[in-house]
Amino acid sequence: MFENLELFITVNGAEAILIVGLILVTGLVLDWVARPLLRRWADAREAIVVEAITIASSGQFTFWTLIIALRLWADQPTAPTLSATTLRVLDIAMVLAVTIFLVRLITNLVDTFLRHRHIGNISLINNLLRGLGALAVGGTLLVSLGVPLGPLLTVIAGSSLGITFALREPLSNFFAGVQILAFNRVRPGDYIRLASGEEGIVTDIRWSDTYLRQLANNVVIIPNAQMITQTMINFSRPEPELNVLVDFAVGADADLEQTEALVLNVAREVLTATPGAVSAFEPLVRFNAVDATGIRFTVVLRAQSYTDQFLLRHEMIKHLRQQLQAEGIAPPTQIVRLQNQVVPAHATHPAETNQ
Incomplete structure (x- = not known):
């Protein structure tokens, strides 16, 4: 993809250095000046997609301009030739950069959407996306290195039954958390009360537990499986008033x-x-x-x-x-019932005793 880039520069070493320097400066300006400005603009106008792209592209401009500058410099007759190993590393780095950008884009789309909808941070979604992203990056790296994934997937599939049996309790809480989010039962910021008596503000929904903050500022940790089996009152739905x-x-x-x-x-x-x-x-x-x-x-x-x-x-x-x-409006009358009261000897008017 870089075969024809040398057409834009001459063999003059000074001009090549100037062009490479301009490319690097352009990448730094785009990454550290233009991108933050565009992100603030998108945040103010709630442009979720644009904001997610600007967040995911952090470091991308600098990386790609560095790659372009390195390849342009390597194409000069006076520059040392890049070895096959170096070129291979650069190719793998470019593939990983694209994969990381896509993973970060998806993750930041979800984060930005939750933030602009004032839903708050949900660890279950974030950790799930990060886990899937790590698998995608790891799989891409293995494929780039020529490692076959077929045997590895076969081993994972064969051991899945035993893993599922050993982790049945964590998995039940995990899928209960997914059900909570999928059916929008609760979300961070809601004030809820369970049939068992626990109540508080939902602060986070994690892999296996839901966190409630009580008015006394204590934290109550409830397994997600209990969150979907108990009767619940949500005081924030359908409206908080x-x-x-x-x-x-x-x-x-x-x-x-x-x-x-x-x-x-x-x-x-x-x-x-x-x-x-x-x-x-x-x-x-x-x-x-x-x-x-x-x-x-x-x-x-x-x-x-x-x-x-x-x-x-x-x-x-x-x-x-x-x-x-x-205003002189009388309060309610108080009726006091006295039982087995001993009247002092010096009392002028003995109290009546109601049995």
Whole structure:
């Protein structure tokens, strides 16, 4: 492929050195200046394919310009002739460079897609692609060196049954992880709760385990096989927003119209001022019980995610209690039952005892 490249240069040694130097400088400029600029441009516009190509082509321009410069220099009458071994090494290096570029392109396409979709890093996919890429590069190298792959594949196929039996547990977790990703059951960033009680934010899906980070910042490691056999609640699907219910109560003699209007005003202020709240949501108040202590009601708010509900509920209870006290709305009556209480001898009015 390089037989006719010597037509572009003369036998003059100074001109050959100049052309080779320009080729090397061009490769360095493309690799270290133009490529990063193009990558930032593609990242800003979410051009996934272009960005993946720029990432995968890291070092490619420098490598190919070095190969071209070396072959051009070797074609000069005054340059030493490259040995057959050196030419063979260069040919193998070029084949490996193309293979590595293709493997990196596929891997970076997946990484870029996950990042732009805010899915996060998934180790299972990344490691699987890296493993397949390593096999592709290794197979290409063996073929380039003239090593026959047929006997090697026969040995691998013959021992696959024993390997499968010995690794049945890891393989079951591996294919369970593939099923989790294929059916899009969960993805990094989702807040989930399992029937067994474990809950947290999914941080990673690996070969055999799924990692959850609890609100206490602890890590829970769950085998992938359990992730597909247990009942699961995904609080981030189909959307991360959720209603937040805040239970409250007032005295039995409270003015319900006044109470409802006050609670709604407080709820609107809390939704507007609290981080993580859906400020555009119109809150609701529903009276739901009357008993001897007072009247109970529920305030319906809305949070942007599962973890935002705790601060929202905290602010609502704090502000609502303060406003109810300021408006003179009585709290619910407390009924205290006393059993087997010994009345002090100096007590003026003995307490009644309910048996």
